[in-house]
Amino acid sequence: MRLAGEPVIVVELTHLSLACCALEVEAALREGLMPEEPDGPPGAARDVDGHVLLVAGTVTEALVPAVRAAWERLPEPRFVMSFGACANSGGPYWDASTVRSGVDRDLPVGAYVPGCPPRPDSLAAAIRSLLGSTAQRMPA
Amino acid sequence: MTAVGAGAPPGPGAAIPEVPASAWEQALRELSEAGFDCLDFLTAVDRGHCRQVIARIRRSADWQAAMVSTQVAAAAPVLASATGVFPGASWHERETAEMFGIEFEGLADSRPLLLRAQPAKPPLLRGEFLPARVARPWPGAAEPEVGADGRRAGNPSRRRQRPLGVPDEPAQGRP
Amino acid sequence: MMTPEPAHGAIGLDPQACTSCMLCVRECPTWCIELGSHTEEVSDPGARRPRTVNVLDSFAIDYGLCMYCGICIEVCPFDALAWSPDAADPTADPGGLVLGIDQLRGWFATPSDS
Ligand code: SF4
Ligand code: SF4
Ligand code: SF4
Numbered sequence: 001m002r003l004a005g006e007p008v009i010v011v012e013l014t015h016l017s018l019a020c021c022a023l024e025v026e027a028a029l030r031e032g033l034m035p036e037e038p039d040g041p042p043g044a045a046r047d048v049d050g051h052v053l054l055v056a057g058t059v060t061e062a063l064v065p066a067v068r069a070a071w072e073r074l075p076e077p078r079f080v081m082s083f084g085a086c087a088n089s090g091g092p093y094w095d096a097s098t099v100r101s102g103v104d105r106d107l108p109v110g111a112y113v114p115g116c117p118p119r120p121d122s123l124a125a126a127i128r129s130l131l132g133s134t135a136q137r138m139p140a
Numbered sequence: 141m142t143a144v145g146a147g148a149p150p151g152p153g154a155a156i157p158e159v160p161a162s163a164w165e166q167a168l169r170e171l172s173e174a175g176f177d178c179l180d181f182l183t184a185v186d187r188g189h190c191r192q193v194i195a196r197i198r199r200s201a202d203w204q205a206a207m208v209s210t211q212v213a214a215a216a217p218v219l220a221s222a223t224g225v226f227p228g229a230s231w232h233e234r235e236t237a238e239m240f241g242i243e244f245e246g247l248a249d250s251r252p253l254l255l256r257a258q259p260a261k262p263p264l265l266r267g268e269f270l271p272a273r274v275a276r277p278w279p280g281a282a283e284p285e286v287g288a289d290g291r292r293a294g295n296p297s298r299r300r301q302r303p304l305g306v307p308d309e310p311a312q313g314r315p
Numbered sequence: 316m317m318t319p320e321p322a323h324g325a326i327g328l329d330p331q332a333c334t335s336c337m338l339c340v341r342e343c344p345t346w347c348i349e350l351g352s353h354t355e356e357v358s359d360p361g362a363r364r365p366r367t368v369n370v371l372d373s374f375a376i377d378y379g380l381c382m383y384c385g386i387c388i389e390v391c392p393f394d395a396l397a398w399s400p401d402a403a404d405p406t407a408d409p410g411g412l413v414l415g416i417d418q419l420r421g422w423f424a425t426p427s428d429s
Contacts, residue, residue: 061256081405085345088379088412094345095272095305097263098254102379104409114378114403114412119324126405280341284369285353301341 003124004035009131010048016070018057021084021117025056028120035124050131051078053107054123058086058093059100071107079130082109083123085116092116156194156209164210165220168195172225175199176206182222182232184240186266191217191240197226212242221246239264269307278303323383324402327422328374332395335369339387339396347380348387349373374419378403379412397423 003009015025028034051074059067071080082103085091090101103109111130113122159167180196190211198205212219221244222229233244234253241262252258261268280301302308335352351373356365388396399422406412 060254062252062254064256085380085382089377090272091380092345092382092384094380095270097259097270097272101272109409110407111405112379112407112409112412113405114325114381116382119402122402122405129405129407276346279343279346279349280337282337282340282350282352284335285351285372301337303341303346 001029001034001036003127005124005128007132009050009127011127011131012048012051013054014051014070014074015054015056016067018055018059018063019086021056021086021115024115024117024120025054025083025123028123031120049077049134051075052127052130053078053080054083055080055087055103055107056083056117058091059103059106060098061100062098064100064106067103068106077134079110080104080107081111081113081126081130083113083126084118085114088112088114156207158209158211161210161212161219164193165222165224167208167210168197168222168225171197171206171208175201176204179222179226179228179232180205182229182236184236184242184264186214186240186264187211188214188266190214191242193219193236193242195222195229217242219244223247238262241265270305273303273305274307278306323385323398325378325399325422326376326381326385326388326419327397327399327424328416328419329395329397329423330371330374330416330420332393333371333374333391334393334395335371336392338390338392342386342390344384344386345377345380345382347377349375349377371416373415375413375415376419377413379409399423 001011001013003011015022017025053071053074055067071078080103082088086093086099087103090096090099093099094101100106104112111126113126115122118126176197176199178198178200180198182193182195185192185194190213192209192211194207194209196205196207210219217240219242221233223233223244224246230247230249231253233247234249234251236242237244237247237250238252238255238258239262255263263270280303335350337350340348340350350371352369352371354367355370357368358365385398388398401422403412403414403418
């Protein structure tokens with residue numbers, strides 16, 4: 001998608017929807033909370049600024065291999081976003097033996113988004129915090 | 141004849157009909173033959189001296205539910221698998237096996253379900269503590285630092301505050 | 316477009332109202348509040364003996380763990396905690412969601428009406 005703003009960010013989201021947080025991601029994508037550029041200027045095709053693995057929800061121990069595999073398949077440049085308390089630290093399940101206490105134990109997280117769940121509109125802010133500095137300027 | 145009540149749906153707090161462990165599979169089969177064709181869930185409770193295994197089964201014709209339970213000895217927690225009657229019990233029995241240490245005879249799939257490796261002790265037995273709660277210092281243990289006068293705030297005779305779900309003393313089980 | 320009723324964004328602290336009673340710290344299900352305090356003696360005019368009071372030194376909420384249950388707000392006997400419509404920002408720093416008195420005080424100034 002093309003995230004409107006300054007600079008415009010072209011991002012490929014791979015959404016690992018693992019629990020309730022995923023609903024907020026869907027809300028962000030569907031309810032207009034992600035200001036999207038409809039299409040770039042003619043001839044302004046360019047590569048994505050980044051591929052983002054969006055880990056939204058509870059990472060159970062059983063799912064760790066699948067989460068790692070999703071990351072390994074992501075092309076460069078790639079980033080991990082930890083969306084919500086569960087992915088950040090285990091959150092409500094911090095003490096459960098079945099839940100990973102933070103996806104950063106397995107993957108290099110580039111943005112931690114607080115909340116249980118985070119607000120939908122924090123998704124755009126988190127993408128900007130991940131890719132804003134590396135995003136290419138749109139050709140004039 | 142089975143001890144299983146197939147009438148009104150069991151409400152909260154209702155006694156769950158119990159059958160001997162040796163009659164477990166037969167009780168499930170009779171329920172299945174009475175139209176209770178849909179296994180809702182199967183799990184266990186650690187009762188100390190024994191582990192209670194509970195199944196809830198629905199009748200797809202009218203969505204009525206029935207429950208049935210049995211007990212297995214804590215010293216030898218073995219029970220016939222329900223998968224011969226309800227193949228879908230496999231998922232629940234895998235979970236119950238790893239969480240409560242119950243061996244289901246005849247369960248074809250013995251892979252761990254929720255944990256990637258079977259821990260030394262089944263984590264949902266009452267004597268077990270969640271390792272994360274034991275390992276992490278509890279911020280509630282803090283008391284105000286002793287003041288410059290050397291006196292301690294609060295009532296010194298008050299029992300030291302402890303969080304829930306951690307052993308009172310190392311190596312001592314919860315009551 | 317706005318998120319509807321963004322009331323439960325974060326929890327703010329009024330350090331003046333907090334008595335360091337530790338109730339919120341002990342009730343928090345995720346153990347995500349850390350509080351440091353010490354005692355001081357206060358002499359009231361006319362009182363025969365000085366009284367001992369708790370003085371709050373540090374108070375931090377780990378928003379990487381907080382599950383926004385509001386139990387801390389409910390149990391606080393002194394209304395020193397309140398919901399704020401503002402939320403903590405995403406961060407690249409693993410410890411960057413542990414927010415201390417300065418940040419929490421600012422959030423108390425903009426409490427929601429819930
Ligand atoms: S952080 Fe909260 S809302 Fe998000 S997945 Fe975990 S429990 Fe659900
Ligand atoms: S809202 Fe709940 S989890 Fe967060 S600090 Fe308060 S008690 Fe702890
Ligand atoms: S419950 Fe209220 S007064 Fe007590 S330590 Fe927490 S914030 Fe302070």
